[in-house]
Structure formats: C-alpha cells, structure tokens
Amino acid sequence: MYRRAGQIMAAALLAFCIAGKASATDPGNWEAVVAEARGQTVYFNAWGGSENVNAYIRWAGDEMKARYGVSVVHVKLDDTAKATATVLAEKTAGKDEGGSIDLVWINGENFAAMKRAGLLYGPGWATKLPNWRYVDYETKPTVLTDFTIPTDGLESPWGGAKLVFFYDSARTKTSDLPDSATDLLKWAETYPGRFSYPQPPDFTGSSFLKQVLTELVDDRAKLQRPADDATFAADVAPLFAYLDKLTPLLWRKGKAYPQNYADMKQKLADGELDIIFAFNPAEASSAVANGELPETVRSFVFSGGTLANTHFVAIPYNASAKAGAFLLADFLLSPEAQLRKQDPKIWGDPTVLSLAKLPASDRSAFERLDLGIATLRPDELGPALDEPHPDWMTRIETEWIRRYGAAN
Amino acid sequence: MAQPTRLGGNALLAFILGFPILAGLAGTVLPAFGYLPALGGFDVTLAHFTELARQPHILRSVLTGLAAGLLTTVATVAIVGTFVAGFAGTPVFTRIQHVVSPLLAVPHAAAAFALAFLVAPSGFLLRLISPEVTGFTRPPDWLLPNDPLALTMVAGLVTKEVPFLFLMMLAALPQLALLRARRLAAALGYGPVAGFVVCLWPALYRQIRLPVFAVLVYSVSTVDVAMILGPQLPPTLPVRVTQWAGDDDLGARFLASAGAFLQLGVVVAAMATWIALEWVGKAALARVTFSGRRFARDGALRAAGALAMTGCAATIFAGLGLLTIWSVAGLWPFPDALPGNLTPKTWMRTLPQIRHPLLTTIALALLAAAFALVFAILLLHRNGAGGGQKSAAGYRLLYLPLLVPEISFVFGLQVLMLSAGVAPNFASVLAVHFLFVLPYVLLSLSAPWRELDPRFEKIAAGFGRSTLEILFTVRLPLLFRACLTALAVGFAVSVSLYLPTLLVGSGRLATITTEAVALSSGGDRRVIGIYALVQGLLPFLAFLVASLGPQLLFRNRRAMRT
Numbered sequence: 001m002y003r004r005a006g007q008i009m010a011a012a013l014l015a016f017c018i019a020g021k022a023s024a025t026d027p028g029n030w031e032a033v034v035a036e037a038r039g040q041t042v043y044f045n046a047w048g049g050s051e052n053v054n055a056y057i058r059w060a061g062d063e064m065k066a067r068y069g070v071s072v073v074h075v076k077l078d079d080t081a082k083a084t085a086t087v088l089a090e091k092t093a094g095k096d097e098g099g100s101i102d103l104v105w106i107n108g109e110n111f112a113a114m115k116r117a118g119l120l121y122g123p124g125w126a127t128k129l130p131n132w133r134y135v136d137y138e139t140k141p142t143v144l145t146d147f148t149i150p151t152d153g154l155e156s157p158w159g160g161a162k163l164v165f166f167y168d169s170a171r172t173k174t175s176d177l178p179d180s181a182t183d184l185l186k187w188a189e190t191y192p193g194r195f196s197y198p199q200p201p202d203f204t205g206s207s208f209l210k211q212v213l214t215e216l217v218d219d220r221a222k223l224q225r226p227a228d229d230a231t232f233a234a235d236v237a238p239l240f241a242y243l244d245k246l247t248p249l250l251w252r253k254g255k256a257y258p259q260n261y262a263d264m265k266q267k268l269a270d271g272e273l274d275i276i277f278a279f280n281p282a283e284a285s286s287a288v289a290n291g292e293l294p295e296t297v298r299s300f301v302f303s304g305g306t307l308a309n310t311h312f313v314a315i316p317y318n319a320s321a322k323a324g325a326f327l328l329a330d331f332l333l334s335p336e337a338q339l340r341k342q343d344p345k346i347w348g349d350p351t352v353l354s355l356a357k358l359p360a361s362d363r364s365a366f367e368r369l370d371l372g373i374a375t376l377r378p379d380e381l382g383p384a385l386d387e388p389h390p391d392w393m394t395r396i397e398t399e400w401i402r403r404y405g406a407a408n
Numbered sequence: 409m410a411q412p413t414r415l416g417g418n419a420l421l422a423f424i425l426g427f428p429i430l431a432g433l434a435g436t437v438l439p440a441f442g443y444l445p446a447l448g449g450f451d452v453t454l455a456h457f458t459e460l461a462r463q464p465h466i467l468r469s470v471l472t473g474l475a476a477g478l479l480t481t482v483a484t485v486a487i488v489g490t491f492v493a494g495f496a497g498t499p500v501f502t503r504i505q506h507v508v509s510p511l512l513a514v515p516h517a518a519a520a521f522a523l524a525f526l527v528a529p530s531g532f533l534l535r536l537i538s539p540e541v542t543g544f545t546r547p548p549d550w551l552l553p554n555d556p557l558a559l560t561m562v563a564g565l566v567t568k569e570v571p572f573l574f575l576m577m578l579a580a581l582p583q584l585a586l587l588r589a590r591r592l593a594a595a596l597g598y599g600p601v602a603g604f605v606v607c608l609w610p611a612l613y614r615q616i617r618l619p620v621f622a623v624l625v626y627s628v629s630t631v632d633v634a635m636i637l638g639p640q641l642p643p644t645l646p647v648r649v650t651q652w653a654g655d656d657d658l659g660a661r662f663l664a665s666a667g668a669f670l671q672l673g674v675v676v677a678a679m680a681t682w683i684a685l686e687w688v689g690k691a692a693l694a695r696v697t698f699s700g701r702r703f704a705r706d707g708a709l710r711a712a713g714a715l716a717m718t719g720c721a722a723t724i725f726a727g728l729g730l731l732t733i734w735s736v737a738g739l740w741p742f743p744d745a746l747p748g749n750l751t752p753k754t755w756m757r758t759l760p761q762i763r764h765p766l767l768t769t770i771a772l773a774l775l776a777a778a779f780a781l782v783f784a785i786l787l788l789h790r791n792g793a794g795g796g797q798k799s800a801a802g803y804r805l806l807y808l809p810l811l812v813p814e815i816s817f818v819f820g821l822q823v824l825m826l827s828a829g830v831a832p833n834f835a836s837v838l839a840v841h842f843l844f845v846l847p848y849v850l851l852s853l854s855a856p857w858r859e860l861d862p863r864f865e866k867i868a869a870g871f872g873r874s875t876l877e878i879l880f881t882v883r884l885p886l887l888f889r890a891c892l893t894a895l896a897v898g899f900a901v902s903v904s905l906y907l908p909t910l911l912v913g914s915g916r917l918a919t920i921t922t923e924a925v926a927l928s929s930g931g932d933r934r935v936i937g938i939y940a941l942v943q944g945l946l947p948f949l950a951f952l953v954a955s956l957g958p959q960l961l962f963r964n965r966r967a968m969r970t
Contacts, residue, residue: 043916049927051757051935058761075916078925082910085653088661089822089911092444100832100916193549199640201651256554256640266933270530271546271742291738291751292932405642406465 025322027128027330033323038069040324044313045083046105048076049262052286056340056347064331070324075101080110087119087316099318103325106314107203108147111155112390114314121315122154125326129156131333136354141386142310143352148224148389155312156329159341160350161279162381163211163306166374170296172274180302181215185242187275188249194274196250198264199257201397204279209396211307213239214385223388227395236396240403247404254404269293279309281381282348285372289345299376305383310352335362344372418805421787425808428821428843433672433812435820439665449662456666463663465642470674473644476558477628477678480565482685484623487566487720488573490713492612493604494706497586504714505578507721511571512897513947514724515904515921518940520564520636522727524553525734525933527560530742532730538743547742553637561638565630567720569623573616574717579855580615584608601710602703605693619851621679622810628678629671629813632906632925645671649815668816675813728944735937754934762920762942769903769919769946772834776841777898780849781891783842787850788857789879806847814907822911837913841902849898856890892954900947920946 027033042064048054054074061072077083083104090099106114114120126132135157137143143157144150167177178184188195198205216238217223227235247254251273258264264276265287278284287293313332315325331337335358338351348371355363371377438444442453460466495501511519526532530547538544553560586608593603613620634644642648649671652664734740735754737747821840830836864886868878884891906921913922924939 048923051927051932054761055757073916076918076923085661252549252551255551255556262932267530269739269741272530291753292934294739294741401642402464406468 025326027125027326030130033326034068036323037321037327040321041071041073042102042321042324042328043073043075043100044103044105044328045075045077045080045086045101047078047080048074049078049260052347059340060328060332060337063337064328067331068327070321070327072328080104080106081113083316084110084114084119087114087318088117090318091117091119096318098320099316100320101316102319102321103313103315103328105158106155106312108149108309108387109203109390109393111146111151111312111314112149114316115149115152115154119317120154121317121319121322123152124154125315126151126153126156126329128153129326129330129333131330131335132156134335134353134357135333136352136357138354140310140352142308146312147309147387147393151312155314156333157310157352158313158332159311160308160352161311162281162301162308162350162384163207163277163279164281164283164299164301164376164381165275165277166268166284166293166297166299167275168268168294168296169298170294171271174298177300178275178302180304181212181242183302184275185246185249188246191274192249193251193253196252196254196258196264196267196273197277198260200400202260204261204264204277205257206393206397207279207307208277209239209243209400210388210393211385212242213392213396214307214388215302215304216242220386223392224386226389226391232395236399239396240399243400243404265292268297279307280349282342282344282350282372282375284374285344286348288374289372293374295373297374299374301376301380301382303382305385307387308384309387335359335365339365339369342366343369344375348372348375350378418791420790421805424783425805425843425846428840429808429812429817432817432821435822436665436668436816437820439662440669442662444662444665456662457670459663460666460670463648466645466648469642469645469648470670472556472558472639472642473628473634473646474674474678474681476562476565476638476644477624478681480562480569480627481620481624481682483562483566484569484573485620487570487713487716488577489605489609490601490709491717492574492577492581493601493609494710494713495600496581496604497590500714504717504721505574508571508574508717510948510951511568511721511724512575513900513951514568514728514944515940515947516568516630517632517636517906517921517925518731518944519568519724519727520633521936521940522724522731523560523564523567524636525730526723526727527552532726532745535743535745544743554640556639556641558634558639558644561634564633564637565627567723568633569627570717570720573619573623576616576619576851577612579852580612582855582859583615584611597702597704599702599704599706601706601713602696602701606697609693610690618804618807621682622807624678624682625675625811625813628675629815631815645674646813646815653815668813671813672816675811728941731937731940733937734933735935735941737934755938758935758938762923762938765918765920765923766942768834768917769921772838772841772909772917772919773899773902773946773950775838776845776902777849777895779838779842780846780898781853781895783846784850784853784894785879785884785891788854789875806850809844809847818907818911821908825912832913832916834917837909837917840908840912841905844905844908845898845901848901849894852897853887853890853894856887860886889954889957892957893951896947896950896954899950903943903946 025033025036044057044061046053046057054076057072057074061074064070064072075083083101083106086101087099104110111120135143140160142160146155165177176187176190178187184195197208200206200209213236214220214223217235218238222228222231222235251258251267258267258273261276261278261283264273265278265283267273268276269292281299284293284297284299288295288297313329315322315329319325333352335353338353339362341347341349342351351366355366358366439449440456442449442451442456491504492501495504514522524531528534528547529550529552534542534544534547542548553564589607590600590603593607594600596603598606629646631646631650634647638644638647643651645667649664649667652660652667733747736750736752738749738751740747825832825836860883864882865878868882873881903919904921905919906925909917909919910922910925920939920943924936924943927935927939
C-alpha cells in the first residue's frame with residue numbers, strides 16, 4: 001500500500017522539481033552550479049565508524065572549502081538507515097524543502113528503500129557531473145545498477161567493493177584455506193568454533209548469506225529478479241541446508257555472532273576467529289598499518305568468484321544545498337580524490353574510475369600505488385559475482401531470524 | 409491590590425514535562441495503529457500488531473527483557489538496602505560512599521564496555537591467568553557476555569544502578585530518626601540489619617519508591633547496555649525496536665512503532681509485578697516484625713552487602729583502567745596480560761577530532777543543567793519550602809520522563825518538532841536535553857531544599873526582608889553546595905544522552921556520546937577507550953567542581969563549607 005503511495009508521491013515530486021527552479025541547480029549548467037554553491041554548507045551524512053574514512057572526508061571538506069568556498073559538515077552515522085529515517089521524518093512533517101541532509105553515503109538496500117519511498121532528488125543528475133566521463137560503467141555494471149535496481153542517475157558512484165577473506169598466516173596453514181562456500185564448510189568441520197559471520201541484518205553478515213546463496217542456487221539468473229513467492233522456499237533450500245550444517249560449527253556454536261566487520265577484525269586479533277572477511281580488499285593492510293592486526297595477516301578469495309558492488313552518494317529530495325552537494329559528489333569522483341581513496345595508507349577503497357579513460361599522469365599515479373602487504377592485486381581478486389536483487393536479502397534476513405534467531 | 413492568580417508550580421511542571429512526552433507518545437502510537445501519512449498510512453488498523461505478534465521469538469524477547477529488568481531491580485534494592493541497613497551512620501558507610509558516588513558519573517555504555525572487557529573469554533581476567541593457570545593459549549569458546557539468560561546484562565545494569573539508588577537513599581536518610589532508631593533497636597537486641605528493616609525501612613522505602621521505579625523502567629527498556637552485554641538470539645524487545653526503527657525497509661517503521669507501544673505495555677507489566685512484590689514484601693516484613701525475631705548475628709549479611717557495594721565500584725574502576733590501557737595499546741594479542749608496546753598514536757589521531765564535539769557537549773550540558781537549576785529553584789520556591797502533600801504529588805510528575813521508555817516517545821518527538829518548523833539545531837537539542845535533565849536536577853535539589861531549617865528564613869522575614877531577598881541572601885547561599893551538586897547531576901545526565909541528541913539534532917550536533925556510539929559500531933577498542941574515558945571524565949570533573957566549589961567560595965566561612 002505505502003509503496004504505491006510512495007511512487008505517486010515521488011512522481012508528483014519529480015513533476016514539481018522539473019516545473020520548479022530545476023534550472024538553477026541543473027548539473028548540466030556547471031558554471032551556474034559552482035557559482036550557486038559558493039558559501040553553501042553541505043551536510044554530508046556518512047557512516048562514522050572508521051577513523052580512516054572520517055579523516056578522508058575531512059580532507060575532502062578542506063579541499064572543498066579552499067577550492068569552491070563550500071563548507072562540508074560530516075554528520076557521522078552509526079548506521080546509514082538513520083539518514084533514511086531522518087528524511088522520512090522530515091517528509092512526515094511536510095518539510096519538503098530545507099531538509100537537514102544534503103548528501104548521503106548509501107548502499108543498495110538504503111538506495112532501494114529511499115528510491116521506492118520517493119526520498120531522493122533526481123533522476124539524472126549523477127550522469128551530468130563533469131567527472132562522470134572517467135567513470136568505468138562499461139566493465140563495472142554495478143555503477144549503473146545498484147543491487148539490480150537501476151540507479152537512473154539518482155546516485156553518484158563513490159567506490160568499489162569486493163568480498164575478500166582474511167586469515168593470520170602465523171596460525172592458519174595457507175594450504176588449508178577453503179576455495180568455495182562448500183570448502184569453507186569442510187574447513188569448519190576440521191576447525192570448529194573458528195569461523196563466524198556478523199549477525200544479519202548486519203550488512204557484511206547478510207552479504208555472506210548472499211555469497212553462499214549465489215554459489216549454491218540452481219539458477220543464478222533468478223537472483224537478478226525479485227524473489228518469486230512460488231519458488232522461494234525451493235530456491236533458498238540449499239542455502240539453509242548449508243547453514244543448518246554450518247551453524248553448530250560456528251564460533252560460540254552459533255549461539256552468538258560478531259556484530260559487524262570491525263568486531264570480526266578484533267576477534268581475529270584476539271585469536272577467537274581464524275577466517276574473517278570484508279567488503280574492502282585493503283581492510284587488512286590498513287588494519288596491519290594501524291597495529292590492529294598482526295603483520296602476518298593475509299588475504300584470499302574464492303576462485304569461483306565473490307560478490308562485488310559499488311557504493312554511492314545520493315541527494316535527498318528536500319536537500320537544502322543541492323548545488324554544493326553536486327559539487328562535492330563531483331569532487332569525490334575526481335581522479336585526485338579517487339587516487340587518494342585507493343591508497344591503503346589513507347583508506348584503500350577501490351576506485352570506480354576507468355584507468356583507460358584517465359589522463360596519462362593520473363593513470364600512472366594509480367598504477368604506482370602500493371596496495372600493502374595483505375592486499376591482493378586487482379588481477380588476483382578473482383571473478384566478480386553480481387549482487388542479488390534487494391528483495392532476496394530482505395527475505396533471507398527474515399528467514400534467517402526465524403530459523404536461527406533464538407539459538408540459545 | 410489583588411494578587412494575580414499564580415500559576416501553580418505543579419501545573420507548570422506538568423505542562424513542561426508532560427506536553428512533549430504526550431506529544432511524542434502520540435507520534436509513536438499513531439503509526440503503531442497505522443497512521444503515518446508519509447508512508448501512505450491513513451487507515452487505523454491493528455495489522456501492525458498482528459505483524460508484531462508474528463515476529464519470530466517475540467515472546468522470548470519480551471520475557472527476557474522483563475525478567476532481566478525485574479532481577480536487576482530486586483538485586484539493586486537488595487544490595488543497597490542491605491548495605492544501608494547494615495552500615496548507615498558508621499565510618500565504613502562514609503568511606504564506601506566516597507568510592508561509590510563518582511560511579512554515577514560513568515555513562516552506562518562505558519560501564520558496559522568496561523565489564524565486557526573484563527569478563528569476555530578474550531578479556532582481561534582470563535588473560536591475567538592464561539596460559540599459566542588455565543592452559544588456554546587461545547580464548548575458550550564460552551558464551552559470555554551475551555549469555556541467553558541475560559545474566560551479564562543484569563550484572564552490568566546492577567553495577568550502574570547501585571550508585572544511583574544509593575545516592576537516592578542518601579538523600580532520604582536525613583529525614584529518618586536514624587540514630588535514635590538504631591539505639592532503640594540495639595537495646596531491644598536486634599541486629600543492625602533487622603533493626604533497621606523493622607524500624608526504618610518502610611519510611612525509607614516510601615521516599616525512594618519512585619527512584620526504584622525509575623531503575624525498573626530503565627533496566628526493562630535499556631538499549632545500549634543490552635546491545636553490548638545482553639543476549640543476541642533473540643535480543644530484548646527494546647533492541648529489536650531500535651533495529652526496526654533503523655531498518656532499511658521503511659515499512660518496518662510501523663512495526664517499530666507497534667513495538668515501542670508494546671514496550672510501554674512491558675513497562676506497565678513490570679511495574680504491576682513490582683507492586684505485587686511490594687505487597688509480598690510488606691506482608692513478609694509484617695510477619696517478621698510480629699514474630700519478634702531479632703536476627704542478632706548478621707555479620708555475614710552485612711559483609712556481603714559491603715562487598716557487593718565495593719564490588720560494583722571495583723569492577724567499573726578496573727574496567728576504566730583497562731580502557732585506558734587499550735587506548736594506548738599497540739598490538740595486544742591473547743593471552744598477553746599487557747600489550748606488547750604502548751603508543752600515543754591513537755590519542756594523537758583522535759584528540760584533534762574530539763575538540764569540536766567536546767565543546768558542543770560541554771556547552772549543551774552546562775546550559776541544560778543551568779536552565780534546569782534556575783527552573784528547579786523557581787519551582788521549589790513557588791511551591792514553598794514546606795511542600796507538603798500537594799507538592800509531593802507534583803514531584804511524582806518529575807518521574808514522567810523517567811517512567812516513559814525513551815524509545816517510545818523520542819521518534820514521535822522528532823516528528824513533532826519538525827512539524828512545528830523547529831530546525832534541528834543547538835537550541836532544539838538543548839530544549840530536549842533540558843527536558844531530560846530537569847527531573848534529575850529537581851530530584852537532587854528537592855531533598856536539601858525541604859531539609860533546610862525554616863527558622864533561618866523566619867528570622868530573616870522577621871527583619872522585614874522580602875521573599876526574593878530571603879531567597880537570594882539566605883536560602884540559596886545556604887544551599888550553595890546542593891545547587892552545585894544538582895548542577896553536576898544535570899551535567900552528567902546531559903553528557904550521557906544519546907537517542908534524543910541524535911534524533912532531534914538530525915545527527916548534526918556531534919557530542920562525545922554520539923561520536924562514541926558511532927565509533928563503537930567500528931569496534932576499535934582503542935578509540936572506544938578514548939571516547940569512553942572522555943565521556944566519563946567530563947561528569948567526574950563536574951562533580952569535582954561541585955565538591956570543591958564551596959570550599960573555594962566560602963574559604964573564610966567554615967560553617968558553610970558543608
């Protein structure tokens with residue numbers, strides 16, 4: 001019911017934006033955007049759980065101030081859904097202008113929810129940004145479809161992500177490492193209590209379920225569409241048969257789970273877990289550099305492929321400083337900002353740009369980056385598996401909680 | 409000239425505390441019954457409660473939270489009650505009082521982290537004796553914390569609620585004829601604990617009854633402590649409501665509202681159970697009293713009470729010490745009892761970023777506490793020093809924000825403030841902080857206010873001084889220390905507020921607490937350690953100022969340095 005109302009509202013809103021003062025903040029007229037943005041303050045709502053990321057955003061804010069006279073305030077969230085909640089509360093209160101969020105760092109689930117409820121500004125602004133010309137939308141299809149949902153230029157890509165596993169080579173034999181989900185189950189039988197995954201609906205934990213589902217489902221094409229009520233139970237049966245076997249072999253026998261990736265990282269350092277994973281190939285290198293993980297930690301992937309996706313920035317429909325938000329989104333896409341982001345000493349997040357499209361000097365700077373001792377080179381990262389449609393994740397999380405939510 | 413009708417202090421209090429809470433509740437209850445136009449909810453329906461009832465293991469979530477809350481309250485009352493009964497008026501009492509009081513300043517989340525670092529299988533206690541005693545070279549696979557019976561969570565809550573209830577009892581003690589009753593009971597051959605319980609407990613309990621309910625409501629509704637120490641499969645209801653409220657699927661907001669409404673019901677059920685327990689306790693006390701049994705040898709019981717009190721303090725102080733070590737630790741693998749190398753790197757990296765949220769925190773806390781203090785003085789002044797029955801009813805209103813679970817009305821409040829066109833800025837966050845701070849400030853000031861010997865003011869009035877002159881020249885100077893303490897209490901409460909700061913401020917106003925919770929999702933113990941330390945240090949400094957202030961200000965008036 002509310003979905004349809006949301007669509008109607010979104011359509012009405014869209015009509016309003018086009019009819020209204022859209023020309024003043026049209027990224028197609030970039031000079032006007034730059035002029036309008038000067039003096040604006042951009043409230044950038046982004047996860048604030050990592051000092052590396054926070055420092056990077058601070059750097060971007062300083063550059064924006066120096067170059068364009070735009071102030072950037074990083075509103076640090078512990079969960080991106082809080083930003084969705086804020087925009088929703090503003091919409092509930094009828095605050096359709098002068099909203100409190102100008103730019104938000106977003107992933108597939110938040111995007112799907114906000115797009116459905118008509119909470120995003122757009123469409124089409126992202127592909128009009130000047131730096132869009134460098135974006136690798138040919139070989140990285142996840143730049144145009146976020147978890148199978150078309151981005152429609154409603155969000156601008158910011159960084160790539162790939163599921164990568166980490167282990168401590170001082171404790172775990174490299175020759176033992178699993179090479180697929182099925183292998184991982186055998187490994188857990190040999191070493192019970194040394195593997196776990198963050199408790200769904202944590203993003204990283206749910207991603208693990210999607211990885212297993214993708215490997216075990218009879219037809220991967222199904223995952224690119226919303227789940228079918230008629231076949232859902234049969235489609236996910238292999239996943240839950242797998243989890244039924246794995247759960248008693250997990251850390252704490254599946255009676256408790258790590259809370260998120262960072263919690264797993266701490267547990268690898270404490271010696272509670274032997275294999276962990278993250279959605280950023282450089283996480284381990286940067287944790288080693290910070291003294292959070294021992295220097296013997298290394299990465300590996302499954303040769304059959306692991307999930308890959310892209311994360312984005314989007315503008316709420318009622319943002320106050322849209323011009324400033326365009327400018328910041330464009331700056332975050334610039335070769336300079338992307339290069340800095342991929343540096344593991346700073347963040348280590350893979351770029352969304354195509355090296356082939358970059359000017360020669362920028363290209364060679366990317367090629368010269370030292371990715372760190374625990375980071376796999378791009379050609380070692382293995383094949384990329386597509387993210388399933390968000391509908392699968394929602395249903396699997398519900399089913400997971402029903403089955404394993406009261407393990408104690 | 410006829411005096412204009414005075415707005416009664418209680419009516420004013422009812423409006424200031426009651427209106428935002430009722431409005432916030434409306435913003436929660438309406439979506440629970442399906443009304444939330446922004447999401448297309450126009451029809452009144454019970455469908456969301458049906459959906460709530462269908463949530464897996466919902467009954468268990470409700471019961472675990474309810475049982476943990478009741479157990480926490482029983483344990484807290486038992487520990488503090490036994491200790492006060494056994495030692496009130498003795499030198500041991502004063503000494504332990506000094507150890508326990510600062511604990512009030514430590515935020516719940518910081519205390520919970522401290523406990524988790526101590527008792528986890530990879531925690532400090534096991535590191536200390538491993539591998540030498542235990543033989544563990546790797547942490548054992550024990551389910552601790554997050555045990556299914558929520559016992560770690562109860563332990564965490566008890567360590568934090570004991571200091572609160574203890575200070576509430578301290579405030580009530582002077583109104584009891586303690587020494588005379590003690591002498592009488594001793595002369596009749598009662599042991600200290602039994603004598604106190606028979607002679608003084610009913611009168612004491614009447615005064616601390618509402619704080620006990622506040623402990624009960626907090627324990628039943630806690631989110632942050634439950635997230636750190638509580639069971640996870642399934643978590644308690646308040647944690648699940650928070651998760652639904654933050655769900656990617658916005659439709660879950662209806663479910664969250666229904667859950668928040670159910671939580672209100674859980675709180676009511678907890679209170680009803682507690683009232684039943686009070687009846688049982690009353691009957692038992694009557695039996696014991698009439699049985700004439702003296703329980704003269706209660707040394708073990710008293711020792712247990714003292715041990716439990718100091719145990720709470722020791723746990724938190726040890727945990728905070730551990731957080732300090734973590735904040736400067738390099739790599740610190742199990743089973744090393746101490747980190748291999750120490751480095752100021754995390755502090756160097758974190759301090760520059762702490763400055764701005766720190767200033768915001770201090771400004772918010774100082775202003776909220778100061779406004780609350782001025783308002784409290786005004787209110788107490790209007791009600792008159794005597795107070796009496798009428799104002800006692802008024803004081804009950806103070807507990808309104810403490811008795812309604814935060815989670816049940818803050819989302820509604822956020823919608824309300826936005827509807828009223830209130831921007832998420834410093835002022836609106838300050839207003840909400842004031843709402844939460846006022847009850848605590850009033851509570852800590854009202855006891856000394858009532859206690860002050862009225863004869864001072866009568867003498868001043870005899871000299872022809874006006875009421876206001878008397879207030880400023882007699883009452884307030886005499887209550888200077890009490891005012892400073894109330895200010896420090898308000899400061900501490902403001903520093904620890906998370907949900908209201910985040911939601912009403914739309915996350916724009918970063919305080920130490922919002923930063924700490926955001927960073928705790930990143931799990932880096934070093935950074936968590938730094939923020940928890942700063943978070944605890946602030947209120948501690950406020951209490952230090954409150955205890956030193958009178959000494960400095962009245963250094964030439966010995967009698968007022970109390």
